[in-house]
Amino acid sequence: MADNTTKIRTFIFDNFLFDAEEDALENDTSFLEQGIIDSTGVLELVDWLEEEFAISVADEELVPENLDSVNLLSAYITRKTS
Amino acid sequence: MQQYDVIHSFLHQSALSHPEKIALIQKEEKVSYEELAERAEQISQWLLHHDLQPGERVAILTDDACEYVAAYFGILAAGGIAIGLNTQTSNHALSSVLADSGSCIVLSQQKFQKYASVIMAQASVRHFETTIRSLWEHGIRSEPKPLPRIHSEDIAQIIYTSGTTGAPKGVMLSHRNLAANTQSTVGYLGLTERDTIMAVLPFFYSYGNSVLLTHIAAGGTLVVNQSFLYPNVILEQMAAEAVTGFSGVPSSFAILLNRSSVREYSFPKLRYLTQAGAPMSPALAANLSAVFPEVKIFIMYGQTEAGPRLSFLEPERVVDKAGSIGKAIPGVTLTVCRPDGSEVEVGELGEIVATGDNIMAGYWQQPEETATVLKKGKLWTGDLARVDQDGFLFIESRKSDMIKSGSHRIGPKEIEDAIMEFSSIHEVAVVGHKDDILGEKIVAFLVVKEGCDASEKELLRHCRRNLPSFKVPHTIIFENELPKTATGKIQKTELKK
Incomplete structure (x- = not known):
């Protein structure tokens, strides 16, 4: 779980937050509310999830409850891989 | 009204x-x-x-x-x-x-x-x-x-264009410009107080502004969610609020069709979809018709400088006039002109020139820029098009998008449409890159649909089958996404670098 969180944070910083400070993103910060990711960014995120964790993200799973923060993503990955 | x-x-x-x-x-x-x-x-x-x-x-x-x-x-x-x-x-x-x-x-x-x-x-x-x-x-x-x-001639609004090319410009729109365009659009879309629109486009750009004004003028309801992050959330809202309309740019529809559960929903009240911001490929239009068979699809064309609407294609003609932007909206006159201002013959390429009460007052504090597009009260749009024998307009490209390769002047749109017919392609943009021999070579940037494959060899074979040889791309580059402006237009200037 902690390992997933680190991976997710690295991905978000590398792709969307770039040079921001480490404390610019809390693990429960909403990507939507804070405007961190845009609509094509979500598709990028999904590509990465599928490749990195060898999971398949169904269209109906593209909802904020699964994807909208580091913690939600981490829990989603755990559910998909367990 | x-x-x-x-x-x-x-x-x-x-x-x-x-x-x-x-x-x-x-x-x-x-x-x-x-x-x-x-x-x-x-x-x-x-x-x-x-x-x-x-x-x-x-x-x-x-x-x-x-x-x-x-x-x-x-x-x-x-x-x-x-x-x-x-x-x-x-x-x-x-x-x-x-x-x-x-x-x-x-x-x-x-x-x-x-x-x-x-x-x-x-x-x-x-x-x-x-x-x-x-x-x-x-x-x-x-x-x-x-x-x-x-007064009606007073400036109501300045909209800064998203700058697909060059520096941002402030488009001055008077009350008359916006009122005329709003009333014309309400008329041809048949909007009434019974309409409820899913408004996903930001209001600070001309298309979103038009969605706002037309629905307020009609006394309708706007369901607003301007982040298109989770398409299923939008679909949920559309169903819950029983919306009658949805307005988007081509990428909105591409995401809905290729990366959402749209086929799992039913929208019994939905009666119209509007698409503008860039031409819709015939392949995408056909897909959309298949998913929403009972819904009227309005393909529209315009510019911020026109407040913004200039033309629309009647839903009944989406199939037989696929790829067309239709004809002028009520209150607007569109002609396709040669550089000297004379009207072109049927099938001849020329620039779309517009007149009407909706045409902007000018660019804010840029009289020279204004004079390059507003001449004798007419707006020279910079969009190159042909008119068919029935009077329908077909845009070939922006003037600046024209690729000069060898002795040919090639509009990228025809190549893009051909590539989009290849079933595994999500998005495409064709631009010219400098070439020592040809002047410019044709480069196609592609995004492949989720879960699909496409090889360069297959695509070139497909192009060769469907295009004259001088229009076949010289280079194909696969990307994860294409650079876009905030309104979803592909930034070809970025791809030309």
């Missing part, structure tokens, strides 16, 4: 006709027409008590649609010129638009407090208000000031 020539009359009339009707829905908040008109009136009074003079510019910087709409109409009624700022901004972008427009007041929200030093550093800015809601919640307690008389 009664004719009005100032924009804020649309809101006042709808508030008088059906005060309790819901105008805006945003998350849990539902705002009636009466409430919206009252909020706008409070903002007008606040502006007048802060010495707003007619013609002064007031910028709006908020991602709260309820705030935006009340501020927009409040500014207009108070005699100001409204400037909707892109909320995805930076210090540089913000200061350049504020400096160019000479805005004196910025109406915003708390989350943009971080820009306070940039905003207040502008010589023209005398007030930065970060709680728009407090302007109507607390109101002005002193004696109301009389509203100024607004």
Whole structure:
């Protein structure tokens, strides 16, 4: 779980937050509310999830409850891989 | 619908006709027409008590649609010129638009407090208000000031174009420009107070602005969710609010068709889809018709400089005139002209030239730029098109998009349409890259659909089968995504580098 969180944070910083400070993103910060990711960014995120964790993200799973923060993503990955 | 020539009359009339009707829905908040008109009136009074003079510019910087709409109409009624700022901004972008427009007041929200030093550093800015809601919640307690008389030729709004090419330009639109375009659009879409639109496009750009004005004028309801992050959330809202319409750009429809559960939903009330912002490929239009068989699809064309609508393709012609942008909307005349201004023959390539009450007053403080596109009262759009024997317009490309390869002048659109017919392609953009021998070579940037494969060899084979040899791309580059402006237009200038 902690390992997933680190991976997710690295991905978000590398792709969307770039040079921001480490404390610019809390693990429960909403990507939507804070405007961190845009609509094509979500598709990028999904590509990465599928490749990195060898999971398949169904269209109906593209909802904020699964994807909208580091913690939600981490829990989603755990559910998909367990 | 009664004719009005100032924009804020649309809101006042709808508030008088059906005060309790819901105008805006945003998350849990539902705002009636009466409430919206009252909020706008409070903002007008606040502006007048802060010495707003007619013609002064007031910028709006908020991602709260309820705030935006009340501020927009409040500014207009108070005699100001409204400037909707892109909320995805930076210090540089913000200061350049504020400096160019000479805005004196910025109406915003708390989350943009971080820009306070940039905003207040502008010589023209005398007030930065970060709680728009407090302007109507607390109101002005002193004696109301009389509203100024607004004339139809007064400038209502300056829209900064998204800058697909070059530096941003402020497009000045008068009340008459916007009123004429709004009334024409309401007419051909057949909008009434029974319509409810899913509004996903930001209001600070011309397409979203048109969606806002047309539905307020018709007395309809706007369900607003301007982040297209989770398409299924939008679909849920569309179903829950029983929307009758949806307006998007091609990428909105591409995402809905390729990366959402759209096929699992039914939308019994949905009656119209509108698409503008860029041409829709015939393949995407056909897919959309298959998913929404009973829904009217309006392919539309326009420019911010035209307030914005110029033409539409009647839904009944989407199949037999696939790829066309249709004909001029009521009140607009479109001709396709040679550089000397004479009209082209059927099938001959020329530039689309527009006249009508909707054509902009000019670019803000840029008379030379204005003179390059407004000539003798006509707007030279820079879009190259052909007219068929039935009078339907087919855009080939922007003038600047033309690829000169060998002795050929090649519009990229035909190549893009051919590539889009290849079933595994999500998006494509074709541009010219410098080439020592040809002048320019044809380069196709592609995004492949989720879970699909496409090899360069297969694609070239497909192109060779469907295109004359000089139009077959010289290079194919696969990308994860294409660079886009905030309105979803592909930034070809980025791909040309």
